[in-house]
Amino acid sequence: MLTLILRRVGFMLFTMLVVSLVLFLLLDTELAGDPATRVLGQFASEHQKELWREEHGYNRPVMVRYFDWVGSFVTGDLGISNRYRAPVAEVLWPRLWNTAILGFWTFALIIPISLVFGILSGMREGSVLDRSLSVTGILTTSVPEFASAVFFSSVFVFGLQWLPGTSGMTDGFDPVQLILPVMVLVVYDFGYVARMTRASMAEVMTAQYIRTAVLKGLAYKTVILRHALRNALIAPFTVIMLQINWLLSGVIVVEFYFAYKGFGALLLEASLNNDVALLEACAMIAVAVAVGTQTLADIGYTILNPRIRFS
Amino acid sequence: MALQTTITGAEYGGALVRALKSFALLRESWIGMIGAAIIIFWSLVALSAPWLAPLDPNAVIQAFAKPGAAGPDGVTFWLGTDHLGRDILSRLMWGSRTVLFYAPIATVTAYTVGILMGLAAGYRGGLVDDILSRISDIILSFPVLVLYIIVIGAVGASGVNIIIAITFASAPGIMRIVRGLVLDLRNRDYVAAAQTRGDSDWRIMLVEILPNARGPLIVDACLRLGYVIITIGVLGFLGLGLPPPDPDWGGMVNETRQMAIVFPHMTLMPCIAISSLILGFNLLADGLREIALRD
Numbered sequence: 001m002l003t004l005i006l007r008r009v010g011f012m013l014f015t016m017l018v019v020s021l022v023l024f025l026l027l028d029t030e031l032a033g034d035p036a037t038r039v040l041g042q043f044a045s046e047h048q049k050e051l052w053r054e055e056h057g058y059n060r061p062v063m064v065r066y067f068d069w070v071g072s073f074v075t076g077d078l079g080i081s082n083r084y085r086a087p088v089a090e091v092l093w094p095r096l097w098n099t100a101i102l103g104f105w106t107f108a109l110i111i112p113i114s115l116v117f118g119i120l121s122g123m124r125e126g127s128v129l130d131r132s133l134s135v136t137g138i139l140t141t142s143v144p145e146f147a148s149a150v151f152f153s154s155v156f157v158f159g160l161q162w163l164p165g166t167s168g169m170t171d172g173f174d175p176v177q178l179i180l181p182v183m184v185l186v187v188y189d190f191g192y193v194a195r196m197t198r199a200s201m202a203e204v205m206t207a208q209y210i211r212t213a214v215l216k217g218l219a220y221k222t223v224i225l226r227h228a229l230r231n232a233l234i235a236p237f238t239v240i241m242l243q244i245n246w247l248l249s250g251v252i253v254v255e256f257y258f259a260y261k262g263f264g265a266l267l268l269e270a271s272l273n274n275d276v277a278l279l280e281a282c283a284m285i286a287v288a289v290a291v292g293t294q295t296l297a298d299i300g301y302t303i304l305n306p307r308i309r310f311s
Numbered sequence: 312m313a314l315q316t317t318i319t320g321a322e323y324g325g326a327l328v329r330a331l332k333s334f335a336l337l338r339e340s341w342i343g344m345i346g347a348a349i350i351i352f353w354s355l356v357a358l359s360a361p362w363l364a365p366l367d368p369n370a371v372i373q374a375f376a377k378p379g380a381a382g383p384d385g386v387t388f389w390l391g392t393d394h395l396g397r398d399i400l401s402r403l404m405w406g407s408r409t410v411l412f413y414a415p416i417a418t419v420t421a422y423t424v425g426i427l428m429g430l431a432a433g434y435r436g437g438l439v440d441d442i443l444s445r446i447s448d449i450i451l452s453f454p455v456l457v458l459y460i461i462v463i464g465a466v467g468a469s470g471v472n473i474i475i476a477i478t479f480a481s482a483p484g485i486m487r488i489v490r491g492l493v494l495d496l497r498n499r500d501y502v503a504a505a506q507t508r509g510d511s512d513w514r515i516m517l518v519e520i521l522p523n524a525r526g527p528l529i530v531d532a533c534l535r536l537g538y539v540i541i542t543i544g545v546l547g548f549l550g551l552g553l554p555p556p557d558p559d560w561g562g563m564v565n566e567t568r569q570m571a572i573v574f575p576h577m578t579l580m581p582c583i584a585i586s587s588l589i590l591g592f593n594l595l596a597d598g599l600r601e602i603a604l605r606d
Contacts, residue, residue, distance in 0.1 A: 015449050026465045138342075138597055142590035144541045146548040146564055147582035154575050165572065249456035253545055257568070267457065268549060271464035279461070286457045294452060 004302060008295045019287050020073070024066050027276050038274040039082055073284070079277030083270070088281045092266070096285070098169070099251055099262035105178060106185040106247065111240060114190045118197025118236065123224065125202050133198065137191030145253040149184045156180065167258040181254045188250055193239055200235035204228050234304045241297035245290045336602055343598015349591030357407040364401035365389075369556050371396045378576050391576045393567055399577060402558035403584050409559045410588065414539045417474045418532060421481035421539075426528075428482060429489025430516040434497055440490070447483030455480055456545065463551045470553060473546060477539055488531055492524040499523075526603055533596035537589045544585045560585045 028035055035058060036049035044052075053059050057068070072079070078088035121130035143151070157165040157180070167177035204210065205228060213223045252264035259265070263282065270279035337343045356363060366372065366386060374396035376388045390399040432443040450458070462476045496502065497520065505515045546552040547561020555562065560581040567577035 011448075015452050018449050019453070023461070026461065134597075135342075138593050139590065142537065142593045143586040144544050144589065146545060146561070147586045150564065150568065150571065150578050150582045153571065154579060158572050158575055245454050248454035249545075252456050252460070253548065256549060268460060271460045272550065274464075279464070283457055283461055286454050287452060290454050291452045 001302070005299055008298050012291050012295045015291050016284070016288060017070075020070060020284060021066065023280055023283055024069060027280060028065070028069070029062055035276065038276065069280075073281075078281045081270075081275050081278040083273050083275040083278065088278050091278065092263070092281055092285070095261060095263045095266045098260065099255070099264060102178065102181055102185075102251065102255075102260065102262060103244075103247060105182045106189070107240075109182065109186045110190045110193060110243070113186070114193035115197055115233075115236060117190075118194040119201050119229070119232065121194075122198040122201025122232065123205060123228075125205070130198070133194060137195045140187050140191040143188070145184055145188050145250050146257060148187055149180070149254060149257045152180055152183060165258075167260040169261060177258075177260075181258050181260055184254050184257075185247065185250050189243060189247060192246075193236065193243060196239040197232070197236040201228065201232040204232040207231075234301065237304060238297045238301050241293050241300065244293040248286055248290065337598060339605070340598035340601045342594050343602065346591045346594025346596070346598055349587055350595060353407050353588050353591065354411060356404050357411040360404040360408050364398075364404040366398040366401045368401045368405040368558050369397060372398065375574060377574075390580050391574070393563070393577045394570055394574075399563075399580050402563060403560070403580055406558035406560045406563065406581065407584070407588070409553060409557065410540055410543060410585070413470060413473060413543055413553075414536055417477040417543075418481075418536050418539050420474055421478040421535070422485055422528075422532065424478055425482040425485025426489050426521065428486040430493055430521065432486060433490040433493025434512065434516050434520065443486065444490075447486050450480065450483045451487075453480075455542075459542065459546060460549070460551065463546065468546070468551050468554060473543065473552070477542060481535060481539070485531070485535075488527065489524065492527065493520055496520045496523055530596050530600045530603065533592050533599060537592035537596070540585065540589050540592070 034049070036052050037044065040048055040052055057065065060068075069079075076089070078092065080086070081088050081091050084091045117129075117133050121127065121133045124130060140148075153165055156163045163180055164174075164177050165180075167181055169177060210223060210228055213227050214220070218226075248264070251262065252268055254260065255262040255265035256268055263285070267279065267282035267286065269275070270282055337347060372386075373382050373388075373392055374394055376382060376392040376396075378389065378391040378399075380388050380391065382388050382392075386398075388398055388400070390403065392398055393402070428443050428447070432440040458480050459476050462479065463472055466472050466475075493516075502515060502519050505519050510519075543552065543559075544561035544564075547559045547563075548565045550562075550565055552562050553559050555566075563581040564578055567574070571578040
């Protein structure tokens with residue numbers, strides 16, 4: 001078990017290192033365009049660019065700059081954002097906190113909804129509930145987040161005028177402004193998790209030991225709660241953990257649409273404005289979150305699955 | 312010469328009959344039929360857009376017209392016009408060309424790369440497998456959209472770059488599927504027979520193994536086409552898509568969403584169009600999977 005955890009964490013660190021190198025090569029070297037032009041704009045003179053390069057240490061060898069960047073990154077110095085004219089960390093943490101709130105509520109809704117529907121329809125394959133869940137799942141995953149944001153806005157903002165159309169949170173935190181973004185994310189993501197839960201539950205229900213439990217006269221409730229659920233919930237656990245990766249993509253779209261001051265919108269803003277230091281920090285955090293949850297999912301899966309044992 | 316023509320003609324006919332027969336299988340799943348119908352509808356619209364579209368998609372005629380409003384010279388704006396005065400119906404029709412041109416190309420290139428990687432990793436195994444699997448693990452650990460934003464942000468938004476970015480991000484996932492299938496198929500007797508015959512590795516991979524792995528790959532390709540369409544739409548929506556003024560559904564949503572409170576039709580129409588097309592591919596994939604499971 002310990003070896004597994006160590007190996008997974010080791011791979012995670014290795015991935016982060018490779019990603020950091022790729023990011024650095026892509027954003028901070030001449031590989032995809034001159035960084036000086038990127039920051040100063042295409043009309044900057046050669047003299048200005050040279051001064052900028054000298055001032056920011058861009059005339060040093062690439063490897064020196066890379067190790068310098070990784071070193072300061074690891075010690076918590078994320079650099080200066082040239083769009084906000086402030087340290088990246090100062091800009092980043094409040095945004096990350098906002099996205100954490102958004103993500104928390106999304107998961108707080110996705111998990112119970114998709115598990116309940118997935119288990120109920122997996123218990124009776126081919127039932128009306130099962131059929132309607134599978135059609136609903138196809139429908140909701142077919143509508144991209146930006147389209148469902150438009151649809152929901154037309155109904156609840158323009159039509160019924162119940163909810164605010166933007167979620168800028170300009171006058172302090174307002175839970176009402178959180179409803180639409182969370183709704184868009186939940187509707188897009190719950191179908192997938194529910195279908196995975198359903199598949200896992202349906203598979204368990206056909207297993208020999210469930211038939212044995214039913215035939216030996218156990219109450220149906222006991223069979224489901226004691227025997228089926230335990231095994232059926234292993235796969236959904238992994239799916240939910242890996243869903244964080246997808247959610248990060250959705251968060252960018254939703255935050256952009258609703259002008260929510262979160263991490264995803266910041267990442268997009270950094271990219272559109274060539275704010276290299278901010279983009280690097282955002283991307284590293286996004287990858288860290290994604291790889292971290294994958295590692296947790298792997299380790300959790302091994303702990304939960306009774307068929308895998310490490311001696 | 313004449314003989315040659317008849318043979319190729321017969322072979323061609325045979326392939327056509329087979330394709331029609333496998334398409335007829337789809338009749339067994341009404342979900343798949345609906346999906347196929349939606350896709351055929353949009354494909355026809357895309358193909359005949361130059362003749363079907365009532366107006367020039369980039370012509371500035373009359374801004375902020377509501378759906379059904381009459382324009383100058385007796386034209387009718389069936390779906391209204393946008394903030395610059397361009398006919399939305401014509402833009403939707405031309406926009407379907409953009410999506411149905413780039414999405415299949417990007418999917419095919421992603422599949423080509425992914426299949427070659429998967430065949431090599433699964434059939435050769437060893438060091439090749441290790442290296443390719445590590446590379447895909449790393450690419451797959453990126454949140455997809457973050458990857459697109461960084462890559463396209465770095466190299467710039469253009470049709471070719473979007474195809475490259477999609478290939479880069481999707482090939483590892485395809486590689487994993489192909490690799491899994493190959494690991495199973497490479498132990499079959501017909502592969503052993505080909506090996507004994509002395510066929511080259513690539514011939515075995517492409518002629519013996521790949522055709523037998525096509526079932527799951529076709530279903531996955533349908534789903535993936537849906538995702539690629541979402542991706543192209545999202546990139547357009549985020550302002551990282553194809554450069555204006557040529558119509559692109561995601562871009563249309565982005566350009567008009569600020570005015571949606573007064574003129575919802577400008578934003579709603581492209582959203583309905585893209586959702587219906589993606590729905591078509593997802594329904595088709597579901598139908599195909601259902602048929603595949605039944606056999």
